[in-house]
Amino acid sequence: MDDVIDVNIGMEMVNIVLLGMLFIVGIAIARMRSLFGIVMLSGIYSLVSAAWYVAVDAVDVAFTEAAVGAGMSTAVLLGAMLLTSRTAKPEKPLKNLGPFLVCIVTGILLIYATVDLPGFGDPNSPANSGVGLTYLQINWHDTGIPNVVTPVLGSYRGFDTLGETTVVFVAGLAVALLLGFGERSLAETIRKEDKAPPPLPKDDAISNEKEGKE
Amino acid sequence: MTAAALIALLIGMLLLLIRAIAGPTLYDRVLAVNSFGTKTVLALGLLGFVMGRPEFLDIAILYALINFVATIAILKFFRYRSFQVPLVRRGGQGGGNNG
Numbered sequence: 001m002d003d004v005i006d007v008n009i010g011m012e013m014v015n016i017v018l019l020g021m022l023f024i025v026g027i028a029i030a031r032m033r034s035l036f037g038i039v040m041l042s043g044i045y046s047l048v049s050a051a052w053y054v055a056v057d058a059v060d061v062a063f064t065e066a067a068v069g070a071g072m073s074t075a076v077l078l079g080a081m082l083l084t085s086r087t088a089k090p091e092k093p094l095k096n097l098g099p100f101l102v103c104i105v106t107g108i109l110l111i112y113a114t115v116d117l118p119g120f121g122d123p124n125s126p127a128n129s130g131v132g133l134t135y136l137q138i139n140w141h142d143t144g145i146p147n148v149v150t151p152v153l154g155s156y157r158g159f160d161t162l163g164e165t166t167v168v169f170v171a172g173l174a175v176a177l178l179l180g181f182g183e184r185s186l187a188e189t190i191r192k193e194d195k196a197p198p199p200l201p202k203d204d205a206i207s208n209e210k211e212g213k214e
Numbered sequence: 215m216t217a218a219a220l221i222a223l224l225i226g227m228l229l230l231l232i233r234a235i236a237g238p239t240l241y242d243r244v245l246a247v248n249s250f251g252t253k254t255v256l257a258l259g260l261l262g263f264v265m266g267r268p269e270f271l272d273i274a275i276l277y278a279l280i281n282f283v284a285t286i287a288i289l290k291f292f293r294y295r296s297f298q299v300p301l302v303r304r305g306g307q308g309g310g311n312n313g
Contacts, residue, residue: 010217010220010264011264011265014220014224014261017224017228021227021228021231024231024235025231025235028235032235036240036243037234037235037237037243040234040243040244040246040247041234041235043247043284044231044234044246044247044250047250047251047254047277047281048227048254050254050277051254051257051258051261054258054261054270054273055261059270059273062273063273063276066273066276066277066280067276067280070251070277070280070281070284071280071283071284074284074287074288075284075287075288075291078287078288078291079291082291146267146269147269
């Protein structure tokens with residue numbers, strides 16, 4: 001059973017590999033000019049980060065990331081790409097200097113802020129010493145669910161979660177009603193104003209649509 | 215044994231990542247993303263067993279569902295240039311698929 005002994009080192013390695021993949025994907029997204037490739041890579045980014053959330057035991061965040069990041073936002077970004085062009089404009093190197101500096105400064109500030117945070121699993125940290133400890137003690141007797149976050153969201157704060165879900169659902173419904181469905185939707189209207197009856201793309205129209213050079 | 219399988223899966227994910235970044239055509243990337251999702255599902259299942267908590271299998275199942283829906287959405291986007299075309303069209307102009 002060497003699996004059990006090496007599990008800590010193994011988890012470290014898994015974390016390093018997953019974070020390295022996130023880094024590679026981030027760099028590739030920043031360098032790429034084809035919007036479709038960027039959308040696909042952002043889907044991969046969401047999948048990897050969701051897997052990483054599971055690896056560090058944040059299961060609820062992983063659920064949200066997988067549903068919203070990998071599923072929903074890929075579809076939404078593709079729909080947005082439908083209304084714009086296929087490739088980004090070529091960049092001007094000097095114009096990127098300002099945002100680059102802002103990113104560097106923000107990163108340094110965030111790293112500086114993590115110095116004050118309590119260590120991982122520190123029993124004296126505010127999150128673990130107050131109500132969190134109570135949850136840890138009474139949770140098993142109340143619900144019998146091994147993961148503590150799940151009963152807190154679904155049981156102790158169940159009505160809170162229900163309200164949040166209702167708000168998000170109503171907001172999504174309102175956006176869908178505003179944008180419309182089918183032949184009266186915004187995208188269809190724009191397309192009809194563009195030119196009279198649009199020819200539906202045949203297979204050859206798709207196949208000769210190679211991406212531009214990067 | 216599960217750890218070895220997990221390492222193999224992570225290497226496979228890296229290879230797919232190369233294909234998704236370098237892939238010359240759109241379809242290479244769609245395929246790469248789809249199989250990357252499958253690899254993530256498998257990796258999550260294995261991760262649960264390596265960490266000693268097989269409950270993660272539930273999350274892996276959810277990932278499989280999301281991966282399937284996302285691939286369908288992407289492919290429908292390519293076929294119709296829109297998500298809003300119903301799968302069965304009521305005749306009329308602009309219909310590309312007759313049945």
